[in-house]
Amino acid sequence: MGNTPTSQSTRTICVTSGKGGVGKTTLSVNLGLAMAAEGHKVVLLDGDLGLANINVQLGISPEYNIMDVVKGRKTLAQIVCHTPFGMDFIAGGTGIPQLANLGEADQTAFMDAMGSLTGYDVMIIDTGAGIGANVIRFVLAADDIVVVTTPEPTAMTDAYGIVKTIALSRPKPPITLLINRAASEKHAQQVVSRLTAVTKRFMSGLSLELLGHVPIDPLIEKSIYQQRPHILVNPNAKSVALIRAAAKRILDPDYQTPVTGLSGFFQRVMSFVSDR
Numbered sequence: 001m002g003n004t005p006t007s008q009s010t011r012t013i014c015v016t017s018g019k020g021g022v023g024k025t026t027l028s029v030n031l032g033l034a035m036a037a038e039g040h041k042v043v044l045l046d047g048d049l050g051l052a053n054i055n056v057q058l059g060i061s062p063e064y065n066i067m068d069v070v071k072g073r074k075t076l077a078q079i080v081c082h083t084p085f086g087m088d089f090i091a092g093g094t095g096i097p098q099l100a101n102l103g104e105a106d107q108t109a110f111m112d113a114m115g116s117l118t119g120y121d122v123m124i125i126d127t128g129a130g131i132g133a134n135v136i137r138f139v140l141a142a143d144d145i146v147v148v149t150t151p152e153p154t155a156m157t158d159a160y161g162i163v164k165t166i167a168l169s170r171p172k173p174p175i176t177l178l179i180n181r182a183a184s185e186k187h188a189q190q191v192v193s194r195l196t197a198v199t200k201r202f203m204s205g206l207s208l209e210l211l212g213h214v215p216i217d218p219l220i221e222k223s224i225y226q227q228r229p230h231i232l233v234n235p236n237a238k239s240v241a242l243i244r245a246a247a248k249r250i251l252d253p254d255y256q257t258p259v260t261g262l263s264g265f266f267q268r269v270m271s272f273v274s275d276r
């Protein structure tokens with residue numbers, strides 16, 4: 001076995017989209033579980049303020065969130081939910097927008113708390129849709145950005161919008177595309193080509209890679225009603241094999257972007273905010 005991960009060695013992967021309802025939460029949960037099944041230590045951070053539905057998908061209801069840590073009511077260890085599925089979970093809740101308004105002492109306390117979050121190989125951040133300030137600072141701070149879109153024209157237009165915003169604020173953004181509800185890999189590649197054709201107009205150096213694709217699968221919908229993660233209840237589904245492949249790919253040593261660790265990540269999350 002390798003070295004025990006510290007907060008310095010945690011890869012941060014932000015899952016985002018232009019349009020809502022394209023499958024960010026579903027894919028964040030299942031990608032995380034796929035990584036956990038491969039032996040990676042994974043923590044999922046719910047960064048979506050509006051719809052905290054990771055808890056729904058995992059069938060757990062966290063009592064506390066990041067705000068409790070910021071306010072010193074709880075330690076970080078006390079707000080981490082250990083799910084029965086081998087992956088941990090942190091509710092961002094109202095603490096996420098509050099990060100923007102912390103005084104220096106609170107910021108330091110928060111950073112110290114985050115620095116104590118050790119032992120994880122990967123933190124996946126599930127964000128809300130769109131280009132709001134709360135989403136963008138996670139996106140700008142993460143080691144990897146997974147933009148989820150479907151082949152639908154409206155979703156693609158919004159994906160283009162978020163890619164453009166990211167690219168204008170972050171040089172050489174580490175974006176990969178995960179195409180949900182795609183009929184085939186060829187179909188997913190067509191989506192990537194179409195997006196690339198338009199992004200090229202404003203960012204010649206920007207290359208958008210396909211991380212993977214997931215077909216429409218009625219079992220996904222069903223698993224959400226059951227509040228049991230798809231990958232666990234339907235391990236033999238084709239969509240599960242494709243989710244596993246995407247999870248493997250993003251952690252593939254040959255393609256990996258550099259890891260900056262959790263302290264760096266949260267420092268950037270807060271500095272983007274105070275710059276505004």
Ligand SMILES: Nc1ncnc2c1ncn2[C@@H]1O[C@H](COP(=O)(O)OP(=O)(O)O)[C@@H](O)[C@H]1O
Pocket residue numbers: 017019020021022023024025026027053180181214215216217218220221222224
């Ligand atoms: N590949 C898929 N096939 C079928 N249904 C899907 C698929 N991906 C997501 N869904 C369904 O779409 C809905 C929205 O997904 P969700 O992950 O909540 O999106 P987001 O987090 O982007 O808003 C959920 O009800 C989910 O069951």
Ligand SMILES: [Mg+2]
Pocket residue numbers: 024025026048051053127128
């Ligand atoms: Mg969601």
